[in-house]
Amino acid sequence: MSAxxxxxxxxxxxxxxxxxxxxxxxxxxxxxxxxxxxxxxxFVDYLSNAEQSSIFYHIYHPxxxxxLVPYEYPNDFSYWFADTMQDKDLxxxxxxxxxxxxxxxxxxRQSLLTKLNLAIKSGKNYTVPESGQFSFVNCRFVVFPxxxxxxxLDELADNIAQASELSIFYHMVTSRLFxxxxxxxxxxxxxxxxxxxELAEEVRRVDPTTHVNVRSIQQEVLxxxxxxxxxxxxxxx
Amino acid sequence: MMQKxxxxxxYEPVVGAELIDDLKTMAENIDGKSVLHVNSTRSGGGVAEIxxxxxxxxxxxxxxxxxxxxxxxxxxxxxTKTFHNALQTGLNLASQRNFDDFERKTNExxxxxxxxxxxxxxxxxxxxxxxxxxxxxxxxxxxxRCHIDVSNPDRNxxxxxxxxxxxxxxxxxxxxxxxxxDLSVPQFMVSPSIDxxxxxxxxxxxxxxxxxxxxxxxxxxxxxxxxxSRFDYAKDPIGVIEAFKLVSKHIDCELxxxxxxxxxxxxxxxxxxxVVKAAEGRNDIHILLIPPFSDxxxxxLQRASAIVVQKSVKEGFGLTVAEALWKSRPVIAGATGxxxxxxxxxxxxxxxxxxxxxAYRMRYLLRNPDVAERLGRNGREHVRQxxxxxxxxxxxxxxxxxxxxxxxxxxxxPHPK
Numbered sequence: 001m002s003a004x005x006x007x008x009x010x011x012x013x014x015x016x017x018x019x020x021x022x023x024x025x026x027x028x029x030x031x032x033x034x035x036x037x038x039x040x041x042x043f044v045d046y047l048s049n050a051e052q053s054s055i056f057y058h059i060y061h062p063x064x065x066x067x068l069v070p071y072e073y074p075n076d077f078s079y080w081f082a083d084t085m086q087d088k089d090l091x092x093x094x095x096x097x098x099x100x101x102x103x104x105x106x107x108x109r110q111s112l113l114t115k116l117n118l119a120i121k122s123g124k125n126y127t128v129p130e131s132g133q134f135s136f137v138n139c140r141f142v143v144f145p146x147x148x149x150x151x152x153l154d155e156l157a158d159n160i161a162q163a164s165e166l167s168i169f170y171h172m173v174t175s176r177l178f179x180x181x182x183x184x185x186x187x188x189x190x191x192x193x194x195x196x197x198e199l200a201e202e203v204r205r206v207d208p209t210t211h212v213n214v215r216s217i218q219q220e221v222l223x224x225x226x227x228x229x230x231x232x233x234x235x236x237x
Numbered sequence: 238m239m240q241k242x243x244x245x246x247x248y249e250p251v252v253g254a255e256l257i258d259d260l261k262t263m264a265e266n267i268d269g270k271s272v273l274h275v276n277s278t279r280s281g282g283g284v285a286e287i288x289x290x291x292x293x294x295x296x297x298x299x300x301x302x303x304x305x306x307x308x309x310x311x312x313x314x315x316x317t318k319t320f321h322n323a324l325q326t327g328l329n330l331a332s333q334r335n336f337d338d339f340e341r342k343t344n345e346x347x348x349x350x351x352x353x354x355x356x357x358x359x360x361x362x363x364x365x366x367x368x369x370x371x372x373x374x375x376x377x378x379x380x381x382r383c384h385i386d387v388s389n390p391d392r393n394x395x396x397x398x399x400x401x402x403x404x405x406x407x408x409x410x411x412x413x414x415x416x417x418x419d420l421s422v423p424q425f426m427v428s429p430s431i432d433x434x435x436x437x438x439x440x441x442x443x444x445x446x447x448x449x450x451x452x453x454x455x456x457x458x459x460x461x462x463x464x465x466s467r468f469d470y471a472k473d474p475i476g477v478i479e480a481f482k483l484v485s486k487h488i489d490c491e492l493x494x495x496x497x498x499x500x501x502x503x504x505x506x507x508x509x510x511x512v513v514k515a516a517e518g519r520n521d522i523h524i525l526l527i528p529p530f531s532d533x534x535x536x537x538l539q540r541a542s543a544i545v546v547q548k549s550v551k552e553g554f555g556l557t558v559a560e561a562l563w564k565s566r567p568v569i570a571g572a573t574g575x576x577x578x579x580x581x582x583x584x585x586x587x588x589x590x591x592x593x594x595x596a597y598r599m600r601y602l603l604r605n606p607d608v609a610e611r612l613g614r615n616g617r618e619h620v621r622q623x624x625x626x627x628x629x630x631x632x633x634x635x636x637x638x639x640x641x642x643x644x645x646x647x648x649x650x651p652h653p654k
Contacts, residue, residue, distance in 0.1 A: 026646075027259060029635035030426035032416035065622075130389075131572070135413035137426065140639045144262055144649035164255050178646075 021156055021189045023148035025166035026141040026174055028061065036133040040085075040125045044116050046136050052105040056177055057139040059097055059108060064169050066213040074209070076134075077112070084132040090119055098209050099173070104180025143170070153194060156186065157225040165214040172208050172217055186221065198237065199228045242293040243434045245627075251433050252627045260627065263634040264298035266649040268641055269355030269376055271301040277317070277363035279306055280529040282467065282502075283429055283556045284360050284384055290432045290626050291633075298630075305350060307364045313342035315503055317363045320398070323391035324362070325471060325551045331394050340366070356637050358382050365401040378640050381405045381422075384429065385553040386574045388415050407640045411554045412575045425636045428578060430629035431559045431620070437532035438563055441540060449537035453493075453525055460490040460543035460603055465527075465535055465560075467496050468508040471551040473571065478515045478522060480548070480595035485521060488603050493538060495525035540564050543609065544602050548595050549573055559624040562586070562616030567609040569598045579624065585616035 033054070037043040047055075058076040066074075073079040073095050082091035093115050100107040146167045150156040160168070171185035181188070183204050190200040202224045211217045231237050245257050272295055276284050288304050295302035309317070316335035323330040343366035352370040357379045359367055371379050381402050387395065387410075399420065402408055407423045410416055416424050431438055450457045462481060466472040474494050481492040494512060498505035509526065516522040527535060539545055545561035545568050552574030559579055561568050568586035570576045580586040587598040602609045622628075638647055 027263070027631065027635060029632055029639060030413070031639075032410060032413055032424040032426050034416040034418035034420065034424065036414075036416075036418075133414075135416060137413050137416075140635070142263070142266075142635065142638055142642075142647045142649050144259070145651050147651055166255070 019151065019193065021150040021159075021186075021193075023146040023150075023159060023163055023167050024143050024170055024175070025146045025164060026143045026170045027166065028057070028064075028139045028141045030057065031138040031140055033136050033138060035136040037136070038130065038133045039127040040116060040120055043134060044113060044120065047109065047112060047116070050109070050136055051138045052109075052178070053138045053140070054136055055105045055109055055112075056174070057137055060099075060173050060177065060209070061139065063173065063208060063211070063214060063217075064165065074212075080134045084128050084134070085126065087124065090116075090124065093119075096209075098207055099176065101182050102180070104177050106180070141174075153190070153196060153199070153225070153229060156189070157222065157229060160186070160218065160222050160225065163218065165218070168218045168221075169208075169214045172206070172221070196228070196232075199225065202228065242290070243432075245294060245297055247434060248625075248627050251621065252625060256627055256631065260298055260631055260634065262649050262651050263631065263638060264295075264300055266647070267300070267356075267634065267637050269378070270299065271354040272303075272356045272358065272637075273352060273354035274302070274304045274358045274360065275307060275350075275352070275364045275367060276304075276360035277307055277309060277314075283554070286437075286556075287429055287626070287629070288360075290435065291630060294626070294630055295633075298634075303354075305352075307342075307346045307350060307367070309342055309363065311503065312338040313363075316342075318502060318504055320362050320394050321385060322471075323394040324387050324398070325385055325390075327389045327391055329391050329393065331391065336397060343367070343369075356380065358633075359405070361385065362398055365398060368401050368404045371404065376641075378406045378637070379404075380636065380640070381408045382427075383408060383410050383415065386415055386551060387417065407636065409636060412578055415574075423640065425632075425639070427629065427632040427636065428575060428624060429554045429556055430624050430626040431556055431563060432626045433563060433621075435532065437536050438560060439536070441533070441537055445533070446537040446541050449534050450541055452534075453523060453538075455493065455523060455541075456491060457541065459521075460488070461493060461538075461541055462490055462544045462546060462599060463493040463495065463538055463542040464546040464548065465493075465495045465539060465557050466547065466549075467502060468498065468505045468512060469502070470504070470508055471549055472496075473548045473550045474508065474512045475515050476550070476592050476595070477546055477548045478512070479592045480546075480599060481522065482519075483592070483596035484599045484603070488600065490521070490543070490603065492522045493525060493542075494523070495527045495535065495538060497527050497529050497531075535560075536564075539566060542566055543606075544569060544599055546595065546599070547571065547576065548589065549576065552576055555579065556624075558586075559620050562613070563620045563624075565610075565613035565617045567602050567612040568616065569595055569602070579619070581615075581619065584612070585619050586612050 035046045037046055062075055073082050073091050078091040078095040081087045148159040150159050175185050187200040187203040190196055206220050208217045249257055274288050278285055292302045292304045316338040319331050319335050347369055360382045361384050403421050405422050409425045409427050411428055464477050513524050516524055539561050545566045547555050547558050547570040549571040554575030558568050558570055568580055570580045572588035580588050582588045589595045
């Protein structure tokens with residue numbers, strides 16, 4: 001288990017098992033590694049030894065930045081393969097990286113390496129100019145309570161509606177990836193603190209990586225909760 | 238004229254309340270509240286501009302922040318300018334005399350300037366030698382903040398500088414491409430920023446803009462192409478003139494090259510003279526020597542422009558790009574340094590690689606005002622999200638937390654509202 005997952009697992013405000021759901025959020029800072037890939041073999045070598053935070057930053061963090069025009073390729077790796085290496089095939093192969101059901105970021109690394117090693121075996125290993133090299137970075141982050149808290153499903157829905165993008169991203173993506181858990185924090189809390197397992201199952205089907213920004217993830221989770229609570233109040237559940 | 242400093246509350250309408258609250262939380266959770274910034278000039282250039290804004294904001298957050306400037310003489314600044322050029326171009330430019338002059342003045346500064354504080358930010362190579370005052374074995378943390386491109390430096394100068402940098406607790410660079418694989422200290426990325434409330438960036442009435450155009454003899458009926466920057470070879474002002482000459486054969490427009498001469502840049506006057514010569518005989522090319530603290534006029538010139546150019550061939554970050562984007566101006570800029578972080582090709586402007594490319598994009602945007610408007614709109618939002626001073630401040634606080642906290646993920650207690 002990585003130092004980061006150990007820390008997240010023992011945060012005093014780990015919210016999946018407590019009575020209240022405490023909304024957290026994180027702010028991120030990029031740590032530079034100086035490792036710069038100019039060809040696919042370099043890229044594979046650096047990726048093999050990269051910190052988990054590096055994979056997180058290059059693959060998932062772009063969701064937080066997607067405020068402008070959604071890029072055709074949703075993560076740093078696929079964008080580099082398409083834009084700099086001019087390899088649309090490889091770019092598409094690494095564009096569609098879902099959140100892993102198990103194994104967290106280590107699983108993501110192995111999936112990527114499998115695809116990239118196959119590409120190398122098929123003869124792909126061109127070198128790009130120095131100005132186009134891929135710079136691997138890590139990220140560090142601090143976590144803090146957002147000030148929101150929920151005791152009931154209604155309160156959870158209210159607070160999700162008002163939560164910031166940083167908070168939604170933390171509970172739907174960051175926390176899950178670094179704890180290497182299968183599910184997001186919201187559905188974990190629902191399962192552990194209510195009998196509404198059906199709702200939890202619906203929330204679990206939300207895949208953040210299919211969205212172009214965090215607001216869109218938030219809207220989907222909220223719609224699921226609003227519909228479920230409405231049906232519950234009507235006695236349909 | 239000194240400008241007003243703004244309170245954090247005044248930034249809320251631009252960046253939102255959440256970021257302001259988070260700044261307070263982060264600052265409260267930093268162990269060791271005194272912060273000292275050290276650089277080599279109080280006026281001219283982006284670093285001084287940022288510090289002028291950043292230090293008061295740090296103080297408002299409850300930190301005890303101050304700003305000191307090392308002293309230099311002509312020989313020292315010639316040495317540091319040579320180092321700067323050697324670091325950015327990779328050329329073997331520095332002589333033994335430059336190294337000797339640097340060390341001599343550094344020793345004098347070490348004697349004359351007492352560095353006190355819990356966190357010391359040393360900006361750029363000029364004051365790097367002040368690290369000799371680091372109190373080893375204490376909680377004091379030293380951060381070397383590099384604003385220039387050291388990705389392909391001259392080996393001699395870099396080796397000389399790295400001896401100092403490796404004694405710091407961390408370093409900070411403006412873009413990932415500047416990171417070094419041969420440094421033993423942690424390296425963070427913090428992009429520089431602009432202040433949306435400063436005279437240089439705030440909204441201006443059209444009447445004022447017209448007065449500024451009139452003052453400089455500019456024709457407000459013609460599309461204006463503008464580059465605002467130091468007179469420096471790295472900004473390629475001659476290249477801008479050449480590109481403009483290609484465009485102005487077909488489209489009636491005017492060019493403004495405006496900039497100042499910084500205290501710590503002995504080369505500026507020479508470049509300015511060459512630029513004036515290159516524009517000789519052209520009444521549609523205006524070379525403006527703009528003194529420091531003429532921010533309102535610079536703002537007006539950028540806002541009056543149909544296109545803003547930053548045709549750098551080497552660049553630290555190129556904050557004039559962010560300034561122009563914030564004013565919803567389309568930008569044509571050299572694909573170097575931190576510029577590609579700001580100019581997303583085809584989304585917020587165009588990246589160019591030579592004079593012909595610059596000329597083509599000037600012509601294209603002058604003929605396609607709808608495209609220019611879309612790029613400008615995107616550019617403003619891009620800057621709002623990424624290049625404002627509040628984000629910059631947040632990242633400095635994150636670096637300070639990261640180098641002091643031992644936990645893999647620090648958990649911060651919220652700021653009491």
